[in-house]
Amino acid sequence: MVYISLIALSTLFYELSLIRILDILWYPHFAYMVITLALLGFGIAGVVTSIIADRRSFGGNDLLLLTLLLAISYAGLFFFLNRFHVDFKNFSSVAYLGAKVILVFSGIVVPFFLSGLILSLMFTENASQFGKLYFWDLIGASLGCLLVPLLIPTFGGPGLLFVASGMALFGVVLISRSKVVITLALLAAIGVSGFQLFMDKEYLEIAFHMDKRGFKTLQGGHLLTRWDRISRIDLIQYRDAYVWIAYDGGSQTSYFYKFDGDYKKLRQSLPEKTVSQFWDRFVLASHWLKEGTGAKVLVIGAAGGQETKAAVTFGASAVDAVEMVGSVIDLGKEKYATEPYNNPVVNAVRGEGRSFLRSSNKVYDIIQMMSNHTSASVASGSGAVSPNYLQTTDAYKEYFSHLSSNGVLHVNHHIYPKMVLTAAQAWKEMGRKDFEKHVLLYYTDRWYNLPTLLIKMEPWTQGEFDRVQALMGDSFTLIHNPLEPDKSKLTADFFTGTLPEAVLAKIPYRMDIPTDDKPFFNHIRKHLQPVSFDEPYVDMSIKTLLNDSIKHGLPMDIIHLIVSAGAALLIAVVCLFGPLLFSQVGREQWDGKAAFVSYFACLGAGFIAIELVFIQLFYKLVGFPLYTYVSVVFAFLLSAGIGSYCTDIFKLHERRLARFLPFIAIPLYGFVLLMLKEPLLNYSLQWSTLLRIAVTIVLISPLGFFLGMPFAIGIASSYGNGKGAVGWAWAVNGLFTVLGSVTSIVVAIFIGFIPTLLGAFSIYILAGLLLPRFSKS
Numbered sequence: 001m002v003y004i005s006l007i008a009l010s011t012l013f014y015e016l017s018l019i020r021i022l023d024i025l026w027y028p029h030f031a032y033m034v035i036t037l038a039l040l041g042f043g044i045a046g047v048v049t050s051i052i053a054d055r056r057s058f059g060g061n062d063l064l065l066l067t068l069l070l071a072i073s074y075a076g077l078f079f080f081l082n083r084f085h086v087d088f089k090n091f092s093s094v095a096y097l098g099a100k101v102i103l104v105f106s107g108i109v110v111p112f113f114l115s116g117l118i119l120s121l122m123f124t125e126n127a128s129q130f131g132k133l134y135f136w137d138l139i140g141a142s143l144g145c146l147l148v149p150l151l152i153p154t155f156g157g158p159g160l161l162f163v164a165s166g167m168a169l170f171g172v173v174l175i176s177r178s179k180v181v182i183t184l185a186l187l188a189a190i191g192v193s194g195f196q197l198f199m200d201k202e203y204l205e206i207a208f209h210m211d212k213r214g215f216k217t218l219q220g221g222h223l224l225t226r227w228d229r230i231s232r233i234d235l236i237q238y239r240d241a242y243v244w245i246a247y248d249g250g251s252q253t254s255y256f257y258k259f260d261g262d263y264k265k266l267r268q269s270l271p272e273k274t275v276s277q278f279w280d281r282f283v284l285a286s287h288w289l290k291e292g293t294g295a296k297v298l299v300i301g302a303a304g305g306q307e308t309k310a311a312v313t314f315g316a317s318a319v320d321a322v323e324m325v326g327s328v329i330d331l332g333k334e335k336y337a338t339e340p341y342n343n344p345v346v347n348a349v350r351g352e353g354r355s356f357l358r359s360s361n362k363v364y365d366i367i368q369m370m371s372n373h374t375s376a377s378v379a380s381g382s383g384a385v386s387p388n389y390l391q392t393t394d395a396y397k398e399y400f401s402h403l404s405s406n407g408v409l410h411v412n413h414h415i416y417p418k419m420v421l422t423a424a425q426a427w428k429e430m431g432r433k434d435f436e437k438h439v440l441l442y443y444t445d446r447w448y449n450l451p452t453l454l455i456k457m458e459p460w461t462q463g464e465f466d467r468v469q470a471l472m473g474d475s476f477t478l479i480h481n482p483l484e485p486d487k488s489k490l491t492a493d494f495f496t497g498t499l500p501e502a503v504l505a506k507i508p509y510r511m512d513i514p515t516d517d518k519p520f521f522n523h524i525r526k527h528l529q530p531v532s533f534d535e536p537y538v539d540m541s542i543k544t545l546l547n548d549s550i551k552h553g554l555p556m557d558i559i560h561l562i563v564s565a566g567a568a569l570l571i572a573v574v575c576l577f578g579p580l581l582f583s584q585v586g587r588e589q590w591d592g593k594a595a596f597v598s599y600f601a602c603l604g605a606g607f608i609a610i611e612l613v614f615i616q617l618f619y620k621l622v623g624f625p626l627y628t629y630v631s632v633v634f635a636f637l638l639s640a641g642i643g644s645y646c647t648d649i650f651k652l653h654e655r656r657l658a659r660f661l662p663f664i665a666i667p668l669y670g671f672v673l674l675m676l677k678e679p680l681l682n683y684s685l686q687w688s689t690l691l692r693i694a695v696t697i698v699l700i701s702p703l704g705f706f707l708g709m710p711f712a713i714g715i716a717s718s719y720g721n722g723k724g725a726v727g728w729a730w731a732v733n734g735l736f737t738v739l740g741s742v743t744s745i746v747v748a749i750f751i752g753f754i755p756t757l758l759g760a761f762s763i764y765i766l767a768g769l770l771l772p773r774f775s776k777s
Contacts, residue, residue: 001132008139009144013147014115040109041109045727053727060175077161084100123726132644142641146630222235235331256332263313298402300322365403367410368410369410388519393513396422396423400432417537440460441480509525591774592775596718605743640708643706643712
């Protein structure tokens with residue numbers, strides 16, 4: 001039992017560390033494919049098991065060999081990724097890129113295949129105890145969710161590959177009967193896992209595959225690396241005036257500017273010498289406006305401290321600087337930005353902006369937020385179908401409700417037509433009017449391509465406009481003047497929150513208004529054709545975003561969905577037709593074979609859809625993306641394991657009516673939880689992060705408990721059809737988990753998370769209807 005947990009634990013370590021590694025080597029959304037590759041490996045393993053299970057039995061020596069190969073494959077991937085690189089930015093042809101991708105993906109799949117083969121063989125040989133075995137499998141996986149975030153600051157992503165290898169070697173210790181093998185495996189496990197603690201350099205490194213923002217070519221100025229639980233942070237001495245903060249190998253960026261702490265001298269140099277301490281004048285706009293008022297300021301995404309320094313320079317009385325990647329704040333306080341981060345008026349904290357805002361009753365004169373995605377980074381594919389909860393109607397309503405009566409929201413973010421439309425809809429939903437009189441908007445075609453949106457809670461006065469115009473007018477294009485809305489470059493409809501169908505049809509990109517239920521602000525692609533300046537509302541930012549993300553005809557912003565769909569088709573062929581052609585259980589005729597396949601397909605698609613949507617729903621409560629993922633997945637795995645164990649203990653598959661319990665409880669509890677979600681979450685927001693995580697686990701666990709039952713019930717009801725049935729069920733489940741994950745994302749983008757979740761609950765009802773067609777109680 002412990003052996004199964006250890007294999008599952010090592011697999012989760014491998015999967016999560018690989019996700020973090022690919023964040024750095026490629027882009028964050030490519031890491032999504034790790035889940036697809038994991039399920040591909042498990043699916044192939046299930047097929048192999050279904051074919052060979054009825055032909056021979058497997059003993060301890062077989063498991064010993066497979067476990068040793070698994071340990072070697074975990075560590076071997078470190079050397080494999082150092083040797084074979086995939087550059088999604090620069091490639092000579094689609095065929096060349098495809099060959100490299102297939103090669104690298106094949107190497108990544110190997111450990112998942114070996115792990116899946118070990119588990120599926122164990123389940124097949126001990127199918128009568130599947131519920132208990134599955135419990136230990138899920139217990140190990142849930143522990144992996146907890147341990148990876150705790151260990152990654154110490155070992156880094158690549159280092160965790162060797163920790164996973166050490167765990168597999170400990171598995172050899174557990175199942176071997178040879179004292180020599182046990183001794184050698186134990187020593188190897190300790191050595192492989194622990195050697196990193198005695199290295200001269202801080203972390204093991206995998207050679208960079210891509211040159212993101214010049215990160216690969218600027219390593220000569222490298223100062224240090226820190227693996228934060230959220231992102232990997234590298235500091236590079238880019239120029240004498242500032243240090244480059246590179247997030248995840250250059251996926252995102254900020255700067256620590258060299259500053260002596262003399263705010264009076266800095267103020268006297270502004271605005272003429274702005275770029276010596278700030279990206280450009282747009283960083284100063286709201287603080288310039290509020291100078292001398294003792295403004296209370298919230299900075300969301302404080303990063304290197306530009307906005308915070310601007311607030312202090314112009315006389316803010318209090319500044320809350322919130323940054324999700326706490327290591328950046330720590331580095332700033334330690335050495336690189338002692339001012340402003342150690343200034344007495346500054347409260348620099350690790351946190352997520354909206355969670356911080358929701359958990360307090362503070363009112364601010366300025367809320368400032370600079371984009372964490374420039375158009376260049378999104379064009380390269382680092383967020384096009386990723387949720388962005390800072391740019392939704394719900395987010396804007398929270399910003400507005402935390403501003404003082406004459407407070408100002410200061411946002412720098414790409415796609416300003418969609419940004420204005422989203423804010424206008426939020427303004428309207430709050431019962432406010434005349435939005436066009438509250439908006440001041442600038443744009444420039446400079447390298448950062450970030451518009452400057454200033455929304456005041458009171459209408460702009462001539463004096464206020466003139467003051468901001470004196471700062472911005474010479475360098476930035478005025479898009480919307482609140483005092484002359486009829487001269488705006490946006491039609492009046494944008495300020496109502498609703499665009500006519502005729503206008504929407506002419507705009508060459510999607511203008512869906514994002515909400516917390518559909519938070520896909522960056523999902524704007526309508527087609528693969530390039531856009532041009534001749535089309536309505538296309539500026540350099542939009543053109544870069546849409547055109548530069550097409551590489552040799554491939555849309556890099558959604559390539560992970562295309563590859564995942566392709567992998568799903570491959571798995572479909574292997575998982576469905578492999579057993580039908582080559583396994584005894586597949587070739588034989590038995591009652592309910594189609595229902596059996598359909599049942600496990602439903603479980604795979606339904607479970608992953610519920611899990612993925614719940615990660616998004618509980619992000620509002622937990623705040624940190626990583627903590628949300630860990631909390632939700634841990635709760636589902638642990639409680640599902642307990643549900644599986646209880647299924648075996650109480651022999652639910654043998655009870656005519658009781659076996660339908662989970663298929664009734666899942667949609668029922670899920671629906672009740674959806675109804676109570678908002679009041680429960682809003683009430684819990686005032687609590688500490690640890691308590692909010694605890695609430696998340698408590699709310700999810702009953703649902704997870706019932707979700708753990710159907711798989712165990714199905715296996716217990718069908719393994720009598722042949723030993724290969726267990727492997728086939730494992731394979732089909734893996735296939736439809738891939739299909740379910742891709743489908744749930746696409747459906748959520750177009751109709752929202754709640755309808756997607758209701759569809760997943762319906763799938764479990766369908767599974768309950770299929771159960772009696774192949775299971776005899």
